[in-house]
Amino acid sequence: MIVGRFAPSPSGRMHLGNIFAAMLSYASAKQKGGRWLLRMEDLDRQRCRPEYAETLIDDLHWLGLYADYGADATDGTALQYFQSQRDEFYLSAFQKLRSLGAIYECFCNRQDLMASSAPHLSDGHLIYSGKGRLLSESEKDVLRASRRPLWRLSLPDVVDSFTDGHYGPQSANLAHDRGDIIVRRADGNFAYHLAVVTDDALMGVTEVVRARDLLVASHEQRYLYSLLGYDSPAYCHFPLLVATDGNRLSKRDRSLAMDVVRQKTKPEELIGLLAVFARIQPSWHPMSLAEFVSRFSWHNLPQEDIIVDVNNLF
Ligand code: GLU
Numbered sequence: 001m002i003v004g005r006f007a008p009s010p011s012g013r014m015h016l017g018n019i020f021a022a023m024l025s026y027a028s029a030k031q032k033g034g035r036w037l038l039r040m041e042d043l044d045r046q047r048c049r050p051e052y053a054e055t056l057i058d059d060l061h062w063l064g065l066y067a068d069y070g071a072d073a074t075d076g077t078a079l080q081y082f083q084s085q086r087d088e089f090y091l092s093a094f095q096k097l098r099s100l101g102a103i104y105e106c107f108c109n110r111q112d113l114m115a116s117s118a119p120h121l122s123d124g125h126l127i128y129s130g131k132g133r134l135l136s137e138s139e140k141d142v143l144r145a146s147r148r149p150l151w152r153l154s155l156p157d158v159v160d161s162f163t164d165g166h167y168g169p170q171s172a173n174l175a176h177d178r179g180d181i182i183v184r185r186a187d188g189n190f191a192y193h194l195a196v197v198t199d200d201a202l203m204g205v206t207e208v209v210r211a212r213d214l215l216v217a218s219h220e221q222r223y224l225y226s227l228l229g230y231d232s233p234a235y236c237h238f239p240l241l242v243a244t245d246g247n248r249l250s251k252r253d254r255s256l257a258m259d260v261v262r263q264k265t266k267p268e269e270l271i272g273l274l275a276v277f278a279r280i281q282p283s284w285h286p287m288s289l290a291e292f293v294s295r296f297s298w299h300n301l302p303q304e305d306i307i308v309d310v311n312n313l314f
Contacts, residue, residue, distance in 0.1 A: 002034025004207045006060075006067075007196065009041045010052035014059050015256040016308070017211070017241045017249045023274050024238050025209035026065055027296035037203060038070030040082045043195055048084070059258045063267050064289040081203075083195050090190035093198045093228055094183065097153065102227055103183055105140060105149035106132035127179030128152065151184040153193075153224065160219045165236030166298050167212065172219045181220050197221050201230040212237040213248075236298060241277065242305045249308060256310065264314040273313065277306050 006022045008014065014022075029036045038060070042048035057072040066072065071081040079085050097103045108131060133154060135143070143149070155174035163169050172178060183194040200208060208218075215237045225232040241249045249256055261270060268286035275287045279300040 002029050002032045002207055003037065003203070003205050004029025004034055004209055005037045005039055005070075005200065005203070005205050006065075007039045007041050007199075007210075008056060009044065009048060010050075010056050011042075011044065011047040012052060012251045013257040013259055014056055015249060015251055015253065015258065016261065017256075019059070019063070019258065019261075019270070020241055020274055020277060021209075021211060021238075022060060022065055023063075023271070023292065024278065024296070024301075027293045028209050028236060028298070029207060030293045031296060034207070035068040036065075037205070038067035038072055038081060039199060039203070040071045040084075041192070041195070042082055042084045043189060043192065045084065045189070053082070055258075059262070062262065063271065083199065086195070086199065087190065089198050089202060090195055093194055094151070094190065096228060097183065097194075100227060103151045103153050104133050105135075106152045106180075106182075107135070107140070107143040107147050107149050108132060109147070127176075128181075130154070130175075130180055133180070148186040150182055150186045152180040153183050153220070155180055155220060155223060160222055162218065162222060162232070162235065164215060164218070165207075165234055166301065167215060167237055167303060170215065170218070172216060174219060174223055178216070178220050193217070193221055193224060197224040197228065197230075200233055201225065201228065206233050207236065208233045209236045209238065211240055213240065239302055240305045241308050243310050244307055246305075246307075249310070253310060255313075261314075269314075277308070 004025045006025045008018055026036050040053050042053065053071065060072065069077065071078050073081070132152060155178055157173065157175040159171055159173050161169065161171040181193050182191045184190050218235050222232045243249060243253070251257070254260060266286070268288055271289055271292050272281070272285050272287040275281045275292055276284050278296060279302060280292060280295045281287065
C-alpha cells in the first residue's frame with residue numbers, strides 16, 4: 001500500500017506554494033490507489049498556532065482534500081498527528097541514537113559556528129565543522145556550567161546515493177556535503193530531521209512528495225532511517241513555484257494567501273490553475289479534483305522551477 005503525506009507547518013495561512021505541495025502529494029498517492037495522511041509539523045511552538053492548523057484544514061477541505069488519517073480526523077485521533085504532541089516518540093528515537101553513540105553535545109554559539117563552519121553553500125546550508133565531537137568530558141563539564149548544549153548527529157564520511165522519483169540519481173558525501181545536523185535544540189525541543197523521519201517511519205509513509213528545496217536533506221534523513229532501523233521511503237521532489245524575479249513564492253506575498261485566493265476563485269478554478277503549473281493542461285480551465293488526480297503525471301511536470309506571474313493569476 002502506498003502511503004503519501006502532506007506535512008505543513010501551521011505557522012500562518014497557507015499560500016499557493018503550500019497548496020501545490022498538498023495537491024501533488026495527494027494526486028501522486030491517490031492515483032496509485034494509495035492513502036494520504038496529514039501531519040502538522042508544529043514543533044516550533046513560537047511560530048505555530050492551533051488556529052493556523054484549523055484554517056489550514058479548512059483550506060484543504062475547501063479544495064476537497066480530506067486525509068485518510070491525520071490531523072483532520074474527526075474520530076478523536078487527530079492530535080496524534082500533531083508533532084507538538086509526539087515528544088515521547090522523538091525521545092525514544094533520540095535515546096536510540098544516543099545508545100548507538102551517533103549523536104553528541106554541541107556547545108557552539110552562533111559566533112563559533114560562523115567561525116568554524118564551512119562557508120554557506122548556495123542553498124544557505126552551513127556545514128558544521130564537527131568541533132563538538134572532539135571535546136573531552138572535562139571540557140564539556142566546564143562548558144555545561146555556562147551553556148546548554150544542543151545535540152548533533154555525526155554524519156560519516158560516506159557517500160549516500162538514491163534515485164529521486166522526479167530528479168533522478170542523487171549522491172552526496174554525508175560528512176563533507178551535509179555536515180552534522182541538529183537533532184535536539186538547546187531548549188530541549190527536537191529538531192525537524194529527527195521528527196520527520198520518526199513520524200514518516202511510524203506512520204508508515206512510503207512516498208515523500210515535497211518541494212525540491214528538501215531534496216539534498218533527503219541524504220541525512222536516509223541516514224537517520226538506517227540508524228533507527230527503518231527502510232527509507234521513496235522520494236519524489238517537485239520544482240518550486242517562483243515569482244517572475246526568480247524568488248520563491250512566500251507567505252509574505254499576501255495576494256497568494258488562501259484567504260485572498262478563496263475570495264477570488266472557486267475550488268475548481270484554483271485546481272485548474274494548479275493543473276497549468278503541473279503541465280496537466282496547457283491553458284487555464286476549471287478542473288475537478290478527480291480529473292487532476294487522474295491526469296497528473298510526474299513525467300509531464302518540469303524539473304525547472306515554475307514561474308508564476310503573481311499579478312496576472314486570477
Ligand atoms: N514541514 C515542512 C514544511 O512545512 C515539510 C517537511 C517535509 O515535507 O519533509 O515545509
